[in-house]
Amino acid sequence: MSRSLHTLNTPPSDTDTLSHCLMALSEGDELLLIEDAVYFTLPAHRHKLPSGVPIHALAVDLQARGLTNATDISIISDPEFVNLTLHCNRVVSWF
Amino acid sequence: MTQDYRTLLDDEGYLFRLEDWSEPLAEQLAQDKGIQLTPAHWEVLWLLRDFYQQYQHSPAMRPLCKAVSLQLGAEKGRSIYLMQLFPGSPAKLAACIAGLPKPDNCL
Amino acid sequence: MNKRFLLICSRPPYGSSAARDLLDIALTCSVFEQSVSLLLMGDAILQLLPEQNPTAIRQKNLNAIQSSLALYDIESIYVDAEALRFHGLSAETLLLKPQALEPDALQQLIREQDVVLPL
Numbered sequence: 001m002s003r004s005l006h007t008l009n010t011p012p013s014d015t016d017t018l019s020h021c022l023m024a025l026s027e028g029d030e031l032l033l034i035e036d037a038v039y040f041t042l043p044a045h046r047h048k049l050p051s052g053v054p055i056h057a058l059a060v061d062l063q064a065r066g067l068t069n070a071t072d073i074s075i076i077s078d079p080e081f082v083n084l085t086l087h088c089n090r091v092v093s094w095f
Numbered sequence: 096m097t098q099d100y101r102t103l104l105d106d107e108g109y110l111f112r113l114e115d116w117s118e119p120l121a122e123q124l125a126q127d128k129g130i131q132l133t134p135a136h137w138e139v140l141w142l143l144r145d146f147y148q149q150y151q152h153s154p155a156m157r158p159l160c161k162a163v164s165l166q167l168g169a170e171k172g173r174s175i176y177l178m179q180l181f182p183g184s185p186a187k188l189a190a191c192i193a194g195l196p197k198p199d200n201c202l
Numbered sequence: 203m204n205k206r207f208l209l210i211c212s213r214p215p216y217g218s219s220a221a222r223d224l225l226d227i228a229l230t231c232s233v234f235e236q237s238v239s240l241l242l243m244g245d246a247i248l249q250l251l252p253e254q255n256p257t258a259i260r261q262k263n264l265n266a267i268q269s270s271l272a273l274y275d276i277e278s279i280y281v282d283a284e285a286l287r288f289h290g291l292s293a294e295t296l297l298l299k300p301q302a303l304e305p306d307a308l309q310q311l312i313r314e315q316d317v318v319l320p321l
Contacts, residue, residue: 002313020212020243020320023282026309092318150270151262155233158273200229 003028005088009035009095012045021094025053030084032076033057041070056084109190109197116194124192132192136180142166143193153190153198205316207231207238212320214245215264216256221249224321225267232274239278240271241311242300247281247289250296268297280311 006025010017025031031053033040038061040049049055056074058081076084085091100123103115108124110116121140125132132140146154146162154162156174164172171177177185186198209228213220224240231238242249254265271277279300281293286302293302303311312318 004312004318016212016244020210020282023243023284023305023308024210024312026313090312090315090318092312092320094320146270149266150273151266152270154270154273155229157233157235157275158270161273161275199226200233 001028002089003030003087004090004092005030005032005084006092006094007032007034008037008040009093011036011039012042012048017094018048022050024092024094025050027052030054030056030088032081032084033061033073034081035061038062038065038067038070041067041073046072056081107191107197110194113194113196121192121194128188128192130181130188130192136192138167139163139171139177139180139189140193143189143195147193147195153195154186155198155200156184156186159186159189205236206314207236208241208312208315208318209238210241210243210318210320211246211249212242212244215249215254216259216261220321221246221264222262224249225264225271227319227321228271228276229267229274232276238276239280239311239315240276241280241282241303241308242285243282244285244288247285247291247296247300250279250281250298250300251291252295252297265297271298280308282308 004026006021006029008018008021008031031049033056038057039045041057041062054074056076057070059075059077062068062070062075100120103110103112105111122132125136130136142163160172160174160177163177181188190196190198209224211220211224215221228238228240249264250268252265254263256263279298280303281296281300283302283304286293293300
């Protein structure tokens with residue numbers, strides 16, 4: 001199965017980048033929130049992310065922004081990010 | 096053509112201003128590179144100038160071959176043929192003599 | 203080694219360097235004999251509107267470079283169908299006659315690539 005890791009780095013106000021990312025996301029893909037995209041973990045935005053794919057957020061970016069309450073997503077370290085890229089067929093960076 | 100045509104050229108021998116090009120200048124530039132222009136050279140040079148006019152950039156080798164092939168016949172579109180006319184790097188050399196900018200995407 | 207590259211752009215022409223960058227990267231990939239496809243999403247479909255004339259804003263005409271893509275063997279040009287509807291345009295009226303993709307087909311296209319590069 002061909003699997004893509006999509007990384008997103010834009011804040012929730014950038015609806016275009018989010019919609020392009022979501023349009024490109026296949027079943028079986030993974031989504032990783034980095035930089036300003038970690039604000040999607042706020043309760044007000046959480047529903048804007050798809051439910052069918054695993055969603056991760058980068059720990060250092062959450063921490064930097066004071067987002068400590070992210071619940072139902074996987075919070076990953078930098079080495080885990082690297083690992084994730086190695087387990088996917090391609091990385092698609094949305095910015 | 097003025098005596099000091101070299102002042103019209105940049106460090107790599109391409110014209111600073113494309114409008115300074117003329118046929119005699121092309122003859123001179125070719126001669127400097129050890130090439131005596133023949134009708135076979137000229138048909139490629141004119142094709143290059145048309146290419147630039149139409150597509151607004153100097154072609155790399157692959158599209159040059161393809162354009163030559165489409166307009167002058169498949170035999171002339173082979174890179175070996177163009178290498179014989181413009182030895183070394185035909186896309187760069189021919190663009191230079193044709194008074195066009197150096198191709199951007201050229202190996 | 204030959205890889206399949208998909209370059210994705212989502213910005214309109216001229217407001218930024220994105221559209222130029224897309225073409226520069228596409229031509230470079232072709233020179234290195236890689237297979238290249240282009241996918242224009244969102245406002246990037248506006249790059250393919252014909253009859254552009256940016257001389258007065260001192261930019262190179264993107265249409266001119268786009269017309270040369272076939273000479274670089276770049277013939278797989280796709281646009282996002284939703285963006286066509288958003289802008290009220292149809293693929294047939296755009297330069298290069300791109301193929302319009304609904305989300306399913308767009309996802310399939312991505313799965314077929316070795317390298318996917320949004321710009």
